[in-house]
Amino acid sequence: MSPEDTANGPSDRGPFVSNPLSAPSGALARVVFDTFRSADDPMLAAWLAFRARALPAASTPPLPSVRTQDAPGKRGMFGVWRLLATNNRELARGSSLHESPDSAWAEAEGLRARFAELTPSVMRGSAAMRHGWALRLSGEPVLICSRWYESPGEANAAARAARDSLGRSTIVRAFNIGTRSGRRHRQTGPAVQLVD
Numbered sequence: 001m002s003p004e005d006t007a008n009g010p011s012d013r014g015p016f017v018s019n020p021l022s023a024p025s026g027a028l029a030r031v032v033f034d035t036f037r038s039a040d041d042p043m044l045a046a047w048l049a050f051r052a053r054a055l056p057a058a059s060t061p062p063l064p065s066v067r068t069q070d071a072p073g074k075r076g077m078f079g080v081w082r083l084l085a086t087n088n089r090e091l092a093r094g095s096s097l098h099e100s101p102d103s104a105w106a107e108a109e110g111l112r113a114r115f116a117e118l119t120p121s122v123m124r125g126s127a128a129m130r131h132g133w134a135l136r137l138s139g140e141p142v143l144i145c146s147r148w149y150e151s152p153g154e155a156n157a158a159a160r161a162a163r164d165s166l167g168r169s170t171i172v173r174a175f176n177i178g179t180r181s182g183r184r185h186r187q188t189g190p191a192v193q194l195v196d
Helices: 003-008 042-054 101-113 152-167
Strands: 030-036 078-084 090-094 119-124 131-137 140-145 170-178 184-188
Touching: 030 042, 030 101, 042 131, 042 140, 078 101, 078 152, 090 101, 090 152, 101 140, 101 152, 101 170, 119 152, 131 152, 140 152
Parallel strands: 030 170
Antiparallel strands: 030 078, 078 090, 090 140, 119 131, 131 140, 170 184
């Protein structure tokens, strides 16, 4: 290797290991809204069961009115919002049921604007080496973990990372609709004005 190669960068033999890496892609996490078919939807039962274990002191949220068909309607569609990483891995989920996508998107938009005010709290699960977290606003849980962690430190780090991801997230104006088969399909929602 000649001194010129060292001074001028890569030679025809390939790039140097010390060359800077490319800049991060800047991809953002996103907020999506998932609907439930009915009060008997297995996905709703799973969400409620996990929420009860993660927030044992919290009361069960009341179920909004239920739609009676697979297609979404203006009334009766209810669900939760979730924060997803760019690879579709769930980072967190809202702690409330919403009567409509508009309600969920408005809550997510408000929390995204106030993400720096969200404080993480770590809780121990029902078994050893099982820890969860919640992000709280004025002491109330607004966002909860989507899985368990082995240590309180891991849970706390995940809560802080979810908070930061929420602050940089995009809110997808679409919703995932549950069907009788258990599959979900996405439908784009109408434009929604969230702030006057």
